Amino acid sequence: MAKEPVRVLVTGAAGQIGYALVPMVARGIMLGADQPVILHMLDIPPAAEALNGVKMELVDAAFPLLKGVVATTDVVEACTGVSVAVMVGGFPRKEGMERKDVMSKNVSIYKAQASALEKYAAPNCKVLIVANPANTNALILKEFAPSIPEKNITCLTRLDHNRALGQISERLNVQVSDVKNVIIWGNHSSTQYPDVTHATVGDKPVPELVKDDAWLKGEFIATVQQRGAAIIKARKLSSALSAASSACDHIRDWVLGTPEGTWVSMGVYSDGSYNVPAGLIYSFPVTCSGGEWKIVQGLSIDEFSRAKLDATAAELTEEKALAYSCLS
Numbered sequence: 153m154a155k156e157p158v159r160v161l162v163t164g165a166a167g168q169i170g171y172a173l174v175p176m177v178a179r180g181i182m183l184g185a186d187q188p189v190i191l192h193m194l195d196i197p198p199a200a201e202a203l204n205g206v207k208m209e210l211v212d213a214a215f216p217l218l219k220g221v222v223a224t225t226d227v228v229e230a231c232t233g234v235s236v237a238v239m240v241g242g243f244p245r246k247e248g249m250e251r252k253d254v255m256s257k258n259v260s261i262y263k264a265q266a267s268a269l270e271k272y273a274a275p276n277c278k279v280l281i282v283a284n285p286a287n288t289n290a291l292i293l294k295e296f297a298p299s300i301p302e303k304n305i306t307c308l309t310r311l312d313h314n315r316a317l318g319q320i321s322e323r324l325n326v327q328v329s330d331v332k333n334v335i336i337w338g339n340h341s342s343t344q345y346p347d348v349t350h351a352t353v354g355d356k357p358v359p360e361l362v363k364d365d366a367w368l369k370g371e372f373i374a375t376v377q378q379r380g381a382a383i384i385k386a387r388k389l390s391s392a393l394s395a396a397s398s399a400c401d402h403i404r405d406w407v408l409g410t411p412e413g414t415w416v417s418m419g420v421y422s423d424g425s426y427n428v429p430a431g432l433i434y435s436f437p438v439t440c441s442g443g444e445w446k447i448v449q450g451l452s453i454d455e456f457s458r459a460k461l462d463a464t465a466a467e468l469t470e471e472k473a474l475a476y477s478c479l480s
């Protein structure tokens with residue numbers, strides 16, 4: 153029997169990530185090739201005409217899984233009945249801007265949209281915040297939508313995770329699908345810690361294969377941390393196809409589960425695991441099963457890693473204070 157369609161909200165759907173993301177959702181890349189979807193697309197009034205153009209293209213593409221499209225500038229209509237919400241709407245960073253510069257513009261959007269999601273989304277709606285500052289926007293959404301369970305509010309660090317897989321695959325000249333269990337700790341920012349201490353290719357540890365500790369602790373980390381800025385420099389626009397694809401990976405694994413023996417990175421509400429302060433949205437290694445994520449426990453953290461985990465937590469604590477000062 154055919155499955156009931158799932159309503160998927162994409163905010164900022166007239167923007168460049170939105171334009172890359174909605175066809176992926178409509179093709180079943182996010183929720184599976186047998187899962188019909190109804191797309192809810194939200195943008196702001198100045199983008200209404202462009203949003204309608206995206207809707208026209210979705211109709212023209214004749215996606216068999218796409219059972220309906222709601223294109224609207226009304227946040228209540230957009231949020232009503234959605235089971236998955238991918239929050240992309242906001243202002244992207246431009247060349248030369250630090251992520252903190254986009255803070256004041258974006259946190260107020262997430263405060264406002266929190267209550268609409270809380271009131272009108274389907275119970276147990278899974279929320280993924282993509283818009284920057286992603287971790288802190290997610291925290292603001294969580295705090296202003298107290299009835300949404302904290303386990304349902306996450307932010308995107310899967311792009312960073314995938315970037316780390318890509319760098320290791322290039323360095324070792326192996327298939328990216330053979331690289332497993334990298335970790336992104338902390339903030340989706342240049343303080344994030346891409347950690348390969350527990351990563352493997354086949355049954356071999358990545359550090360043993362790379363045989364270059366200086367590269368792993370230096371250039372590799374910096375490349376992943378700065379990849380967003382490098383893309384902005386090259387394209388004069390921030391990453392879009394990789395962000396959209398990683399957002400699909402994040403939701404797919406969350407809903408359908410991670411493969412046995414494999415973890416992924418997700419920005420989730422910290423419960424104090426690994427001595428990360430509780431009450432931050434922080435990227436951890438997680439496994440997913442039955443629609444729930446769980447932080448991987450018991451990984452060893454050496455002194456080098458400890459300092460990196462703490463530095464990115466300190467930045468998130470600072471961002472949280474800054475976000476609240478922007479809202480007051």
Ligand code: NAD
Pocket residue numbers: 163164165166167168169170194195196199240241242243244245261281282283284285286308309311312340390391392395
């Ligand atoms: P974009 O400017 O092309 O699109 C953003 C869209 O959001 C625009 O259409 C804009 O009109 C819309 N928008 C603005 N305010 C809105 C609101 N209140 N409600 C609904 N829509 C609204 O930007 P983009 O390149 O698509 O990037 C979107 C966001 O994603 C940015 O914040 C960017 O920094 C972030 N990003 C995050 C990651 C990640 O890995 N977490 C990666 C890439 C980009």
Ligand code: LMR
Pocket residue numbers: 244245251284311379380381383390391
């Ligand atoms: C990215 O990582 O590509 C985005 O978050 C864009 C940015 O501002 O770095």
